[in-house]
Amino acid sequence: MDLAIEDLRSNHRAQLAIGLFIGIGFGFLLQKGGVTRYDVIVGQLLLADFTVFKVMASAVIVGMVGIHLLRSLGLASLHPKAGSWGSSALGGLIFGVGFGLLGYCPGTAAGAVGQGSIDALLGGVGGILLGAGIFAWRYPSLEERVLRRGEFGDKTIPEILGVNPWMVVIPTALILLGVLFWIEETGF
Amino acid sequence: MMEQFEMDLWSPYVVGAGIGALNTLAFLLSDRPIGTSSAYARGSGMIERAFRGSKVEAKAYYRKFEPVVDWEVVLVFGIVVGAFLSAVLSGSFRVEAVPALWAARFGPDPILRIAAAFAGGVLMGLGARWAGGCTSGHGISGTAQLAASSWLAVACFFIGGVATAMVLFGAGV
Numbered sequence: 175m176d177l178a179i180e181d182l183r184s185n186h187r188a189q190l191a192i193g194l195f196i197g198i199g200f201g202f203l204l205q206k207g208g209v210t211r212y213d214v215i216v217g218q219l220l221l222a223d224f225t226v227f228k229v230m231a232s233a234v235i236v237g238m239v240g241i242h243l244l245r246s247l248g249l250a251s252l253h254p255k256a257g258s259w260g261s262s263a264l265g266g267l268i269f270g271v272g273f274g275l276l277g278y279c280p281g282t283a284a285g286a287v288g289q290g291s292i293d294a295l296l297g298g299v300g301g302i303l304l305g306a307g308i309f310a311w312r313y314p315s316l317e318e319r320v321l322r323r324g325e326f327g328d329k330t331i332p333e334i335l336g337v338n339p340w341m342v343v344i345p346t347a348l349i350l351l352g353v354l355f356w357i358e359e360t361g362f
Numbered sequence: 363m364m365e366q367f368e369m370d371l372w373s374p375y376v377v378g379a380g381i382g383a384l385n386t387l388a389f390l391l392s393d394r395p396i397g398t399s400s401a402y403a404r405g406s407g408m409i410e411r412a413f414r415g416s417k418v419e420a421k422a423y424y425r426k427f428e429p430v431v432d433w434e435v436v437l438v439f440g441i442v443v444g445a446f447l448s449a450v451l452s453g454s455f456r457v458e459a460v461p462a463l464w465a466a467r468f469g470p471d472p473i474l475r476i477a478a479a480f481a482g483g484v485l486m487g488l489g490a491r492w493a494g495g496c497t498s499g500h501g502i503s504g505t506a507q508l509a510a511s512s513w514l515a516v517a518c519f520f521i522g523g524v525a526t527a528m529v530l531f532g533a534g535v
Binding site for chain 1: 383401439452476479
């Protein structure tokens with residue numbers, strides 16, 4: 175590993191500056207993409223407007239290829255999150271109900287605050303803070319009773335399949351590209 | 363160049379590719395993926411500590427996610443700033459409590475909209491921490507790493523989200 179990058183990664187102040195810089199770029203892009211708007215996000219959930227899917231799929235294709243290139247070059251390692259049916263699936267569904275009601279997600283709610291959306295500030299950011307606090311309060315018993323049900327660890331799909339990551343990266347990118355072309359063709 | 367910054371909307375593909383590039387940059391420069399929901403957990407801990415003092419730090423969850431300003435907290439702050447810059451440059455900054463689509467279905471009452479948004483936000487904050495990530499951490503970063511947990515979580519985000527939106531607005535709107 176390059177020593178300069180190691181130094182940068184262990185420099186706390188530099189890291190906060192990088193986080194801020196990446197956040198500004200991220201927020202700028204989210205707003206320019208229209209995905210900080212309630213109408214666009216709920217339009218996606220009603221399967222009437224595919225802007226959110228287009229943004230997410232493009233981000234996944236480029237990020238997936240970029241991250242795996244860095245990994246193949248020895249410049250980065252993966253940080254997949256551990257999962258279980260009790261946590262990923264059940265938590266995901268609870269999140270989804272909130273997603274439908276709120277019409278923003280934690281990142282786009284912050285972006286919506288920046289464009290002046292009061293519902294994203296009072297309802298979104300306020301609600302998410304309280305919800306995260308409730309989780310922290312109930313964490314010990316949830317951890318014991320639910321979160322570990324059906325654990326499958328921090329495995330990646332290539333690890334589960336026992337193949338070189340590129341054997342999954344390339345087909346996944348092609349499938350997502352195919353779906354994007356199909357969406358454009360059908361006029362969504 | 364300035365003209366692009368002043369445009370209201372960019373192609374979703376340009377925006378998505380840019381976000382994917384930022385995610386790659388986060389791995390290179392910071393050895394971490396982009397995510398936002400743990401920032402809310404830390405923020406919640408910081409607010410609670412302001413009221414209840416440092417005993418809050420003894421909670422098991424806050425020993426895992428210390429209530430301090432970290433990379434992800436400044437990232438979320440940056441999102442607000444970046445979106446503000448984008449909105450101001452394009453002239454689309456507007457103080458608004460009730461989005462048009464909501465108003466068309468449930469009327470213009472800001473109290474009703476904010477109450478529903480708050481209820482949704484509570485479920486979202488709970489669910490994001492329950493699932494260990496949100497539409498950024500799982501949806502964009504975890505899926506890009508091909509993490510099994512993230513693909514499952516994202517499928518559930520959208521199953522729950524589509525079902526709820528269909529119930530609220532009536533299917534086929």
